[in-house]
Amino acid sequence: MRPNQPSLTPAGEVKRAQPPTLRDVAEAAGVHAATASRALNPSTRRLVSAETARRVIKAAKTLGYQPNPIARSLKTAKSSTVGLVIPDLTNPLFPPIVRGIEDVLEAEGFSAWIVNTDNDPERERVRIDSLRSRQVEGLIIATARVEHPFLEALHEQGVKMVLVNRRVENLEVPCVTADDATGIALAVRHLAELGHRRIAHLAGPHSTSTGVVRSRAFRHAIRDHGLEDDPSLIVECAHWNEADGAAAMRELLDRDDRFTAVVAGNDLIALGCYDVFAERGISCPDEMSVVGFNDMPFIDKLRPPLTTVAVPHHDIGAEAARMLLDCIEEPDRRPRSLLLPVTMVVRDSTTRPRPLPSA
Amino acid sequence: MRPNQPSLTPAGEVKRAQPPTLRDVAEAAGVHAATASRALNPSTRRLVSAETARRVIKAAKTLGYQPNPIARSLKTAKSSTVGLVIPDLTNPLFPPIVRGIEDVLEAEGFSAWIVNTDNDPERERVRIDSLRSRQVEGLIIATARVEHPFLEALHEQGVKMVLVNRRVENLEVPCVTADDATGIALAVRHLAELGHRRIAHLAGPHSTSTGVVRSRAFRHAIRDHGLEDDPSLIVECAHWNEADGAAAMRELLDRDDRFTAVVAGNDLIALGCYDVFAERGISCPDEMSVVGFNDMPFIDKLRPPLTTVAVPHHDIGAEAARMLLDCIEEPDRRPRSLLLPVTMVVRDSTTRPRPLPSA
DNA sequence: CTGGCCATCGCAATCGTTTGCGGTTAAATC
DNA sequence: GATTTAACCGCAAACGATTGCGATGGCCAG
Structure with a gap:
């Protein structure tokens, strides 16, 4: 691929000229390539006279x-490139994050390679x-597990990275996540205010920090509201899917x-609940209220539209990218962690509990 | 980022060694870098003795x-890199295509830069x-419009590219699309068999080939089945969205x-129909049947689950990537076009028409 | 008038590979 | 045993940019 115009050779046939090189520019401006390089680079431009800089430009x-x-x-030895490691681009959670990342990266002249791990x-x-x-200069990782020796090894080797959505224990790297704890607290409060007293939780896998944070927050919230604190109401899902x-x-x-309501670990798990409701003829929200987590695209189109806690995915991506760029620029800054605020979005999958059958 | 192990300097402090270079390998094997290069590259390996090749490896x-x-x-002057131009990664249509592309690309040692144009x-x-x-070696383009001078210019300049999902008039470049025409034919037949006689079409924008192909196919199918052929039943949407x-x-x-049924240009347009049904208290499918196009992820979770025509998105991506690689390898092969088969998937948004009010 | 300083610019090395060309050696031919 | 031939390998020049260093020249101060 030749990013320049075709030109005519003396013989007349069309020939694609090579793209102009720095040498060509230098020659055209009557200077040495080194000078041209300095003139073109804003940060070294002060090393050449204003006049020649003008000519070169x-x-x-x-x-x-x-x-x-x-x-x-x-x-x-800089590639202006970072790697982006996600489980599966096909999960609607990630595209907004990716766009957030790319928006800030490309403003800084960086770009991202995306790879999918399929959680393998x-x-x-x-x-x-x-x-x-x-030769990527850093990594943005969305596949972190609580125990993740490989990431630890990378960190040991000085690989720059930032975690999104996940944390890993005993690993001092920056990460940006949603404020899962208050998100769950909001969800429980919403249900409590509707009058629910016996609420279940379909927790995400405890191999992920998100899973443990959310389920811990769930137990705390239950106690804070003085609701029925029955451990058997919490069950852990093997994966974050339907x-x-x-x-x-x-x-x-x-x-x-x-139980009359369930807090799902995320929207996909909530979708799984919907499937079971259909199987068993349970009506939502009349017989069972559900709240999800993430506010995935199109989740409002479901029947019933899912009550969920909205997470600023685009911002998460953007902040993660910014953080990684910071790490790259000043390598020995202390890792910061960012907790992005979430909001409760109430739709139609939650309502007041139906009075228990007066059996 | 140093992709190798840290090592200790004589002084004892941790120092990250440079990654080994070809020279290092050559030195370790007691040969010249050129020889090492040839030994490592399978296609030039025959130029060195088996023994030294072994040592170098x-x-x-x-x-x-x-x-x-x-x-x-x-x-x-080869980057093993291609560009992937899509409107918006956030549109659930594209992630499966992207994965299809990356699956074949990475098997060939290529990788892709993704850019979003937001249709601007x-x-x-x-x-x-x-x-x-x-320095990408080629482009996969999902944003083509029927008239697209810019793409024509690129093609003039010898830029290798393949189009996915779209074609552009008078442009001799390979493209891979779903078999839109038979897809629409299937949809219309399905509705006709249910007994619908007056069917509307919400066409996609005629600035895209997909829009014109589908709406033309719709008119043909209507005539083929002897249904009511009323031009006012076709309206064009400005964009492919809800x-x-x-x-x-x-x-x-x-x-x-x-009319008792509508063939939507794609699933998102069908989603827009759902919204209007909710606004106006129209019940689907009892009062109005809808069929979409694409079989987007999660579209089966809607209420009612959408009848639609399924498109092999992953395959589309994979085939497009393969085609682009072919173009790169043998630049002057004739552009082929691929039409991938679609299938009808019947769900709950279509049913027999309700007898017209006997007014 | 001379010495020193600064601004400006060119020289050449360098990054890590690939590759055309030529040189060396050993095997094959007569 | 001399000569052709092939196999094997090294030399060095690229690719296109960046950058330390040194050269040049002008200018000012002593």
């Missing part, structure tokens, strides 16, 4: 010169290795049907 | 050598320019409420 413009980022990277640790290792061999959400819901219903 | 392995793709790119031609120009300055779908639906209902 003009020449660059008329030639349509575009610096070759590959040559530049080779020399400077081995795939993750391979993908990250390939990212590193492509199938495992549905499985957990079935398990719960099979052993106890006296 | 072994040395590379023990040193953990990873070729520097930047240096290689500089020398070979100017943004598109800027993004594509930036892609080209990053808002414009809803607007078109309102317009349609305001001037004619005697």
Whole structure:
């Protein structure tokens, strides 16, 4: 691919000229390539006279010169590139985060390689290795588990990274997440205010920090509101998806049907609940209230529209990217952690509990 | 970011060694860097003796050598990189396509830069320019419009590209799309078989090939089945989204409420219909049947679950990537076009028409 | 008038690979 | 045993940019 205009050779046939190089620009401006380089780079421009700088810049413009980022990277050992490690782009949670990331990256002249791990640790290792061999300057990781030796190893090796949505224990790296704890607190308060007293929780996997934070916050909130604090009302889903959400819901219903509301670990798990409701003819919200987490796109189109806690995905991505850029610029700054505020969005999947059957 | 192990300097403090270079490998194997290069590259390996090849490979392995793709790119003028131009990653249509693309790309050692244009031609120009300055070897384009001078210009300049989901008139470049025409035919047949005689079509924008192909196919199918062929039953949406779908639906209902079914240009437009049904208290499918197009993720979770025609998004992406790689390998092959088969998936948004009020 | 300083710019090395070319060696031919 | 031939490998020049260092020249101060 030749990013420049075709030109005519003397013989007349169309020939694609090579893109102009820095040398060409220098020659056109009557200076040495080194001078041209300095003139074009704002931070070194003070090393050349204003007059020659003007000439060089003009020449660059008329030639349509575009610096070759590959040559530049080779020399400077900077690739202006970061890696973005997510489980699966197909999960609607991630596209908004990705866009947030790319919005700030590209404003700084960076860009991102995206890799999907499908939650497979081995795939993750391979993908990250390939990212590193492509000389990325840092990593944004959305696949962190509570115990994650591989990430620890990377950190030991000085790989710059920031975590999104997840934390890992004993790992001193910056991370940006939603304020899960207050999100869950809001959800429980909403249900309590509606009059629910016996509330279940379909927790996310405890291998992820989000899973443990949310389920801990759930227990706290239950106690704070003086609701029924029954450990058997909490069941852990194996993964953050519909199938495992549905499985957990079935398990719960099979052993106890006296709860009137459920706080799902996230929207997908809530979707699993919907499936079970359809299976068993349970009407939501009349017989069972559900609140999700994340406010995924299109989750408001469900029947009933899902009450959930909205997470600023775009901001999460943007802040993560900014943080990574900060780390790259000043390598030994203390890692900060960012907790982004969430909001409760009440829709139609929650309502007052129906009075228990007066049996 | 240093992709290798930290090591100890004589002084004892931790120092991150430089990643091993080809020179290091060569030295370790007791050969020249050129020889090492040939030994490591399968296609030039026959130029060195089996024995030295073995030594070099072994040395590379023990040193953990990873070729520097930047240096290689500089020398070979190949970046092993393609650009992927989509309107908006947040549209659930695209993530599966992207994954399909990346699956085949990465098997060939390529990777993709993704850019979002938000359907803004100017943004598109800027993004594509930036892609080209990053030396991509080709482009996969999902934002094509029927008239698209910019793409024509790129093609003139010899930029390799393949179109997904869209075609552009008078542009001889390969493209891979779903078989829109038979998809629409299937939808219409489905409705006809249910007994619908007066069917509306909310067409996608005619600035996109998909919009014109689908609406033309709709008219043909209507005639083929001998249904009511009323041009006023076709209205064009300004964009492929819910808002414009809803607007078109309102317009349609305001001037004619005697149709009993609607073929939406795609699932998002169908979603817009759902919104209008809710506004106006129209019950779907009892009073109005709807069929969408694409079978977006989660569209089966709607109430009612949407009848739609399923498109093999992952395959579309995969085939497009393969095609682009083919173009890159043998530049002057004739552009082929691929039409991928679609399937009808019947859910609950379509049923027999209710007998007209016996007024 | 001379010495020193500063601004400006060119020289050349460098980043890590790839590759055309030429040189060395050993095997094959007569 | 001399010569052709092939196999193997090293030399060095790229690719296109950046950058330390040194050269040049002008200017000012002593």
